[in-house]
Amino acid sequence: MNPNFTDSLIKWTLAVFLVVVFAFLYMPIVHILFASLSTRPNFPYPPEFNVASYIRLSTNTVYQSAFLNSLLLASCTAVLSTVLGFLATVGVLRFAGKRALIYAIFFAAPLFVAEILLGISSMALYYMLFELQGNMLTAIIANAVHCFSFCFLIMAAMLYKYDWRMNEAAIVCGASPLRSFFEVMLPITWPGIMGSLITAFVLSLNGLDVSFYLLGATPTMPSVAWGALRYGVKPELYALSSLINIVVFAMIIALLVAIRLKRKAA
Amino acid sequence: MSNTSSYIRIDKVSRRYGAFKALDDVSLDISKEEFIAILGPSGSGKSTLLRLIAGLDRPTEGRIHFEGKDVTELAPHKRGIGMVFQEFLLFPHRTVRENLAFPLRMRNEAKAEIEERVEWVAGILSLSTMLDRYPSQLSGGQQQRVALGRGLVARPTLLLLDEPLANLDRELRQEMEIEIRRYQKQLGIPFIYVTHNQEEALSMSDRIAVINNGRLEALGERQAIYDHPQTPFVARFVGKSSKFQGVVQPDGATVRLARHDYEFALPPDKKFNPGDAVEIFVKNERFDISSKQDGGVGIPSTVVDVVLRGPFLEYVLETDRGDTVIAVKPKRNDPIPIRERVLLSWNPADCHIFKDGADDARR
Amino acid sequence: MQDANLQRRLILDIPTGFLLLFFVMPLAALVTLSFWQTENYKIVHEWTLMNYGTLATERAYITFFLRSLVMAIGVSVTLVALSWPIAYFIVRYGGRYRIIFSLLLVIPFLSGEVLRLIALQGMLGPAGLVNGALIRMGAAPLRMIMYSNAASFIAFIYLYLPLVVTTIYLSLINFDFRLAHAASACGANRFRIFTEVVWPLNLSGTIVGFMLAFIPTLSASLVPRFLGGPNGTLYGMSMAQQFGESGTWALGAAMGVVLFLFSAIALAILSYGVDLRRTGFTGLGRQ
Numbered sequence: 001m002n003p004n005f006t007d008s009l010i011k012w013t014l015a016v017f018l019v020v021v022f023a024f025l026y027m028p029i030v031h032i033l034f035a036s037l038s039t040r041p042n043f044p045y046p047p048e049f050n051v052a053s054y055i056r057l058s059t060n061t062v063y064q065s066a067f068l069n070s071l072l073l074a075s076c077t078a079v080l081s082t083v084l085g086f087l088a089t090v091g092v093l094r095f096a097g098k099r100a101l102i103y104a105i106f107f108a109a110p111l112f113v114a115e116i117l118l119g120i121s122s123m124a125l126y127y128m129l130f131e132l133q134g135n136m137l138t139a140i141i142a143n144a145v146h147c148f149s150f151c152f153l154i155m156a157a158m159l160y161k162y163d164w165r166m167n168e169a170a171i172v173c174g175a176s177p178l179r180s181f182f183e184v185m186l187p188i189t190w191p192g193i194m195g196s197l198i199t200a201f202v203l204s205l206n207g208l209d210v211s212f213y214l215l216g217a218t219p220t221m222p223s224v225a226w227g228a229l230r231y232g233v234k235p236e237l238y239a240l241s242s243l244i245n246i247v248v249f250a251m252i253i254a255l256l257v258a259i260r261l262k263r264k265a266a
Numbered sequence: 267m268s269n270t271s272s273y274i275r276i277d278k279v280s281r282r283y284g285a286f287k288a289l290d291d292v293s294l295d296i297s298k299e300e301f302i303a304i305l306g307p308s309g310s311g312k313s314t315l316l317r318l319i320a321g322l323d324r325p326t327e328g329r330i331h332f333e334g335k336d337v338t339e340l341a342p343h344k345r346g347i348g349m350v351f352q353e354f355l356l357f358p359h360r361t362v363r364e365n366l367a368f369p370l371r372m373r374n375e376a377k378a379e380i381e382e383r384v385e386w387v388a389g390i391l392s393l394s395t396m397l398d399r400y401p402s403q404l405s406g407g408q409q410q411r412v413a414l415g416r417g418l419v420a421r422p423t424l425l426l427l428d429e430p431l432a433n434l435d436r437e438l439r440q441e442m443e444i445e446i447r448r449y450q451k452q453l454g455i456p457f458i459y460v461t462h463n464q465e466e467a468l469s470m471s472d473r474i475a476v477i478n479n480g481r482l483e484a485l486g487e488r489q490a491i492y493d494h495p496q497t498p499f500v501a502r503f504v505g506k507s508s509k510f511q512g513v514v515q516p517d518g519a520t521v522r523l524a525r526h527d528y529e530f531a532l533p534p535d536k537k538f539n540p541g542d543a544v545e546i547f548v549k550n551e552r553f554d555i556s557s558k559q560d561g562g563v564g565i566p567s568t569v570v571d572v573v574l575r576g577p578f579l580e581y582v583l584e585t586d587r588g589d590t591v592i593a594v595k596p597k598r599n600d601p602i603p604i605r606e607r608v609l610l611s612w613n614p615a616d617c618h619i620f621k622d623g624a625d626d627a628r629r
Numbered sequence: 630m631q632d633a634n635l636q637r638r639l640i641l642d643i644p645t646g647f648l649l650l651f652f653v654m655p656l657a658a659l660v661t662l663s664f665w666q667t668e669n670y671k672i673v674h675e676w677t678l679m680n681y682g683t684l685a686t687e688r689a690y691i692t693f694f695l696r697s698l699v700m701a702i703g704v705s706v707t708l709v710a711l712s713w714p715i716a717y718f719i720v721r722y723g724g725r726y727r728i729i730f731s732l733l734l735v736i737p738f739l740s741g742e743v744l745r746l747i748a749l750q751g752m753l754g755p756a757g758l759v760n761g762a763l764i765r766m767g768a769a770p771l772r773m774i775m776y777s778n779a780a781s782f783i784a785f786i787y788l789y790l791p792l793v794v795t796t797i798y799l800s801l802i803n804f805d806f807r808l809a810h811a812a813s814a815c816g817a818n819r820f821r822i823f824t825e826v827v828w829p830l831n832l833s834g835t836i837v838g839f840m841l842a843f844i845p846t847l848s849a850s851l852v853p854r855f856l857g858g859p860n861g862t863l864y865g866m867s868m869a870q871q872f873g874e875s876g877t878w879a880l881g882a883a884m885g886v887v888l889f890l891f892s893a894i895a896l897a898i899l900s901y902g903v904d905l906r907r908t909g910f911t912g913l914g915r916q
Contacts, residue, residue, distance in 0.1 A: 006819075014718035018730075021715055025737045025790065028748035031758050035751055043761040084644045091641035107644060110652055112840060112896060114848030116865055117885050120872055121655035124662045124882060128672075145652045148644070157799070168322050169355035171343045172426075173416065174372035180343075183368075187359045199739070206741020208851065213872065222743040229747065229855065238751065241744040248739045252732055262359075 029245055036238035053235035054243075060236065066219040070205050073140055073220060077204035081144040082196045085151030089159050092152075104156070111149040118146055119213035126214075134214035142210045147200035154199060158192025191259055198251055206244070272331075273298040273456060274319070274424060279328030281314050281480075288314040289325070290480040296424075296458065301450045303471035303488075304460045307503065311480040316426050316460045321345050332423055343372070348417030352429040354409045356401035362388075362412050363397040369420035387415040390449065407438045418449070424456045431466060443469050464504050468492060476500050494618075501547040501618040508550065508591045511622070514542040521546065521619065525587050526565045530614045543622035552616040553593035555581065555602065556609045564609025567591065572601050583610060656889065663883035670876040680883035690867065694887070697864040700778070701847040704785040708793040708842045709835060711786070716797040721806070731798055738791035746855055749787055753780055753856070776858030784852045789845065793838040800834020836899045844892045864888060 031044075036053050038044030057063055088107045096103045110118065122142040126132040166188065170180035186193070204210075208222040215223070221240070228237055272295035281289040289311045296302055306312040317323040319330060321342030329338045337345055348369070356365050366387055370380040388394045391411045401409055410430060417425050427446070431439045447470045450457045461467050467474050467488070474491045476484040476499070484491055484500045495501035502509065511524040514532070518540045522529045538544060556562050566586045573580040579601055581593045591610060602608065663680055666673040684690045719730045737745065752758045753774045760770035773779050804827070812826045828835075850869040853861045864884060871881030 011718075011722055014714050014722070017714055018718050021711065021790070022733065024787070025734070027758070028745070028752045028787070029737060029740075032748045032751045042756040043758070043765070084647055087640050088644035091637075091644065095637040095641055103641065103645070106648065110648070112844055112892060113652075113656070113889065114845050114865070114892070116848050116850055116869065117659070117889055118652075118655070120868070120881065120885055121659035122651070123872070124878070125655040125658035128658055128662065141651050142655075145648065148648070152644075163353065163355065165351060165353070166355055166357070168342075169349070169351060170357075170368070170372075171322070172320055172347060172349040173369040174343045174346070174420065175368075176341075176343050179372065184357055188357075202739040202741075206739070206744060208741070208743050222741060225743045225747065226851075229743070237747050241740070241747050244744055245736075245740045249736055252736055252739075256728070256732065 029242075032238040033242045033245070036235055036242045041235045041238060053239040057236045057239045057243075062219060062224055063221075063236070063240065066221050066224040069136075069215075069218055070221040073136065073143065073211065074201045074205035076140045077143040077147055078197045078201035080140065081147035081151045081200045082155075082193065084144065084148050085155055085196055085200075086193065088148070088152045089155040092156065093159055094164060107152045108149050110145050111153075115146055115207060115209040116213075118142055119210040122210075123213040133216045136215070136218065139211050139214040139218075140204075142214050143204040143207060144200075146207070146210060147203050150199050150203065151196040154196045155189075155192045158189055158195070162189055191255070194255055194258075198255065202248055202251075272296065273300075273333060274458075275329075275331040275334075276315075276319070277329045277331065279315070279318060279325045279330065281311075281318060281323065282326045287480045289318070291328070292477070292480075292482045293328075294475060294482065294485065296456050298456060299451075299454045301447060301457045301459065301470060301472045303467035303474045304458065304477060305464060305467040305474050305504070306462060306477035306483075308462055310462075310477045312460045312462075312477045313428060314480075315477065316428055316458065319424075319458065320347055320349055320426055346420075346423045347426060348420065348422035348424070349426040350413045350417045350428065350430045352432050354401075354413040354430075354433070356409055356412055356416070358401055361398050361400055362393060362404070365401065365412055366393075366397075366415050366419050369416060373420055375420075383419050387419040390452070391415045406434050407442070410434060410438075410442060414446070414449070418453065422455065424458060425450075427457060427459045429461050429463075430459075431461075432463070439466070440469075446470060468504070474504075476503065478503070495547070498545055498547070498618075498620045501620070506550045506592070506594075507547045507618075508553075510546040510548070512544050512546050512619075514538045514540055514544060516540045523565070525589065526585060528563065528565045528611065530612070530617075532619070533614050536619050538619075538621065545620050545622055547618040547620075548612050548616070550580075550592050551578075551594040552612055553591070554611045554613070555583075555593055555595065556611065557602075558607040558609055562609060562611070564611035565591075567608055567610050569602050569604050569606045569608060572604060583608065585610070659882050659885050659889075662879055663886045665879045665882075667877050667879045672878060680880045683880060684883055684887060690864075690884075693862055693864045693867050696778070696862075697847050697849075698891070700782065700785070700863060701843050704782060704789070704846045705793075705839045705843040707786060708789055709797075709839050711790065712794040712797050712838060713835075715794050716801050719798055720801040720804075727802070731795065734791045734794050734798075738795075742788060742851055745788060746784060746851060749784055750855070753783065776856060776861070778857060778861050780856040780858070781849075781852050781861050781863070784856050785842075785846050785849070788852070789842040793842050796838035796841060797831065797834055800831045800837075804831055839899065840892075840896055843895055847892060847895075848888045 034044040034047045035041040037050055038048045039050050039052070040048075041053075088103075092100050092103045092107065119142060122138065122145075123134060126134060126138055132138070162185070166184055167177070167180045170184045171177065175183060206222055208226055211220050212223055212226070219227075221244075225237055225240060228234060274294075274296040276292060276294040276296075279289060279292050280287065292311075292315060294302075304312045304315060314323065318325050321337070321340060325338065329336055331337065332345065357368065360368065363384060366384045367380050370383055375383070384397070385394075388397055391414060393408070393411055393415060396404065396408060401412065404412065410433075413430065417427075430446075431442055434442065443466060446457070446459075459467070459471060471488055473486060474484075474488050475482060476491065478499050484496050486496075491500065491504055495504060501507060510526070512521040513524060514520075515522055515529070518532075518538070520529050520531050521544060523546075524543075532538065554564070556564060558566070567583040568586075569581055570584045570590075571582040573582065574597070575594075577597050579595050579597050581595065581602065583591045583593060585591060593610065662672070664676050664678070666675055666677055666679065684694075715734075719727055723730050750757065754760070755770065755775050759774065763770055774783065808826055808830070809822050812822045817825060848865040848868075849863055850865040853863040853866045854869075857863065857866070865888065868881050868884040868888070871877045871884065
């Protein structure tokens with residue numbers, strides 16, 4: 001067979017496969033977007049544009065407090081796990097020497113423990129030690145353990161290519177170590193750090209398993225959604241889900257555009 | 267060199283990493299307006315020495331003085347030095363202008379002063395037309411110049427150069443060698459130039475410090491280092507040479523090669539005991555080649571190949587004992603043909619003779 | 630010297646300490662708890678192996694576990710098989726749109742398990758898009774995709790596909806495809822290039838992808854509860870019930886330990902016999 005023909009056959013087969021997979025991934029998301037905007041949420045075709053479910057969502061006080069709780073939880077988790085992940089990345093790449101691989105495996109280990117086990121075991125610990133039912137702080141910490149590995153890997157991928165002697169170049173130019181971090185290292189590596197912040201934020205905003213066992217009665221978005229699910233899916237849930245999807249989408253696009261603009265400038 | 271004239275003083279400096287001695291008891295005085303090359307093979311400790319001078323690393327023993335002031339414990343960003351790296355390390359997110367202004371901003375210079383200095387340095391380095399470009403838009407040679415400019419712009423006490431030409435192609439390198447030397451003479455500050463390339467060291471510097479295994483092997487004027495190496499290592503490392511084993515004859519005045527039927531008189535300044543085993547180094551351009559028919563003495567050899575190197579000819583010779591020797595001669599219109607039988611010899615004053623194992627004895 | 634050492638220690642010790650306190654300690658607590666007892670919603674500090682005995686003998690738990698194991702293996706193998714062509718296409722033919730393709734894959738992953746399940750329910754449920762369309766066309770609704778293990782299976786694929794594709798994508802994007810050309814120049818055909826060069830050099834990335842799907846599937850509690858139906862109870866779901874409705878914490882802890890051990894064993898089996906030098910792993914230390 002003509003190798004060029006085989007090549008393009010492989011290519012197009014793969015392309016079709018990719019389209020099918022994307023459809024599989026996005027159809028549910030698009031479907032519930034339509035459902036949230038329709039008066040007939042079960043079969044919203046042809047699509048309508050009706051924001052009633054969004055209005056109901058925004059006036060529902062349970063969702064409001066859940067939203068604020070989730071926001072607090074996710075922001076704190078994102079910052080905590082990114083700071084820790086950054087230290088871990090710098091430590092492994094710069095200071096661990098021969099033990100770099102051991103440290104890296106240890107730092108990535110939470111990735112290989114199911115979220116629900118993290119939640120349950122943290123709950124067991126706090127209960128055994130303090131007879132504590134769990135609160136916002138414990139939930140943030142447990143979420144940060146889970147997100148930490150993601151942050152570590154994302155930043156390690158970014159910083160792996162970073163030439164550390166760039167900092168030295170700044171220092172011999174007269175920059176203090178702190179200044180060399182802000183003037184040189186941060187501007188070069190910020191996509192990795194932003195990626196880590198966004199990932200940790202989104203993961204902890206949406207994670208149910210950890211918060212479920214550590215937050216007790218405090219409602220968060222996923223736990224309220226989960227609670228509502230037991231009584232059947234409501235259009236408000238579709239609206240909530242669509243909103244989160246849109247926000248995530250916007251964040252990613254913004255990050256992408258920012259990177260593009262920076263690159264174009266460079 | 268007397269204490270008063272030394273501008274940079276490196277005093278018995280050592281750097282250990284655990285049991286490993288990266289640098290072992292090195293002392294060096296550098297005067298203002300001097301271009302000094304630190305020459306050594308990779309892993310010899312030459313870059314460690316540079317990092318110690320820059321303050322990027324601290325010595326485990328010894329002191330470093332700038333202009334009589336002890337800077338051993340001083341943080342690198344307070345030393346007022348300039349440094350040029352092998353990989354240039356220009357800040358990719360900054361334009362050329364911003365890269366050049368960086369050291370001045372770090373020293374909190376006034377805006378007008380910054381502009382003036384950037385213009386000045388861009389002027390002497392012919393960078394004026396590319397000030398608003400980013401490093402990624404520059405060629406290797408241009409990046410090199412920006413790196414040099416960034417090192418020089420803030421009136422440093424001295425400029426450290428860490429193999430700055432290693433990433434450039436050969437032609438550009440030779441061009442830059444001349445330029446860098448010119449800047450040094452123009453600015454009147456010491457340049458400390460680390461390299462493993464002996465040609466660079468010879469072409470640019472006033473003095474050469476040869477470093478091997480963390481120790482200062484030799485220090486001197488470049489001509490002296492080249493013509494009168496004090497140790498076998500320097501003889502081998504500086505310039506291109508061939509090595510022979512020999513034995514001092516009972517008369518104490520001649521040396522006979524171990525593997526070849528060739529004897530020559532010991533130069534009068536060399537004193538060895540009869541029966542001493544010696545190593546003889548002959549620079550490739552110091553060989554004499556005579557035709558076999560002419561008679562005379564020498565190592566009987568055959569011309570295997572002739573390589574044309576610009577104004578020189580490189581004869582690849584194979585001795586009758588099967589060793590390969592390279593002899594460099596000025597280009598002639600009638601080179602010795604390949605497969606010609608010749609005799610290889612040298613003027614005893616032009617070779618360097620050391621007692622066998624002298625390198626090891628020093629450890 | 631002194632402060633450089635201190636700095637180095639702090640940078641590595643802070644995250645290490647954090648993980649020891651809030652990752653290793655809780656797991657240790659879980660193990661301890663699994664050797665205790667719960668009676669009437671109270672923890673009794675008496676050492677016993679009873680929890681493990683219950684798990685090893687009671688038929689229901691064994692069934693749940695085997696079902697979870699089969700499900701996890703099936704899901705992970707399917708995911709690797711699906712993800713390879715996708716990742717390969719993006720890396721080979723994505724060109725400058727690579728980053729867009731890969732981000733498009735990540736975005737659905739980021740909106741969280743609960744919300745994604747809600748979206749999937751909108752597709753698969755009795756009143757969802759698929760069955761709704763079937764009914765409208767006059768056909769019978771597909772029972773198979775409602776509240777069954779098949780529904781759970783689809784959900785797991787849906788949930789973890791982005792994660793596995795991304796992992797394999799990251800492995801492939803760091804793979805030097807000139808090696809494939811070199812193999813081709815050595816006379817290897819497409820199939821041999823794949824089996825002898827491309828696959829082995831991306832094996833470690835593939836194993837990571839496999840594990841990242843295997844572990845949450847093995848411990849899953851939300852999916853079976855929501856989509857699994859009456860015969861779809863999985864081990865993780867049963868474990869969650871011990872901590873919720875039944876209040877038998879110690880038994881739940883033992884189940885957690887079992888899940889953790891099996892995840893670790895799976896990781897060990899897959900890593901065993903994998904020579905890192907032969908899988909394109911280049912190490913991490915860059916001094």
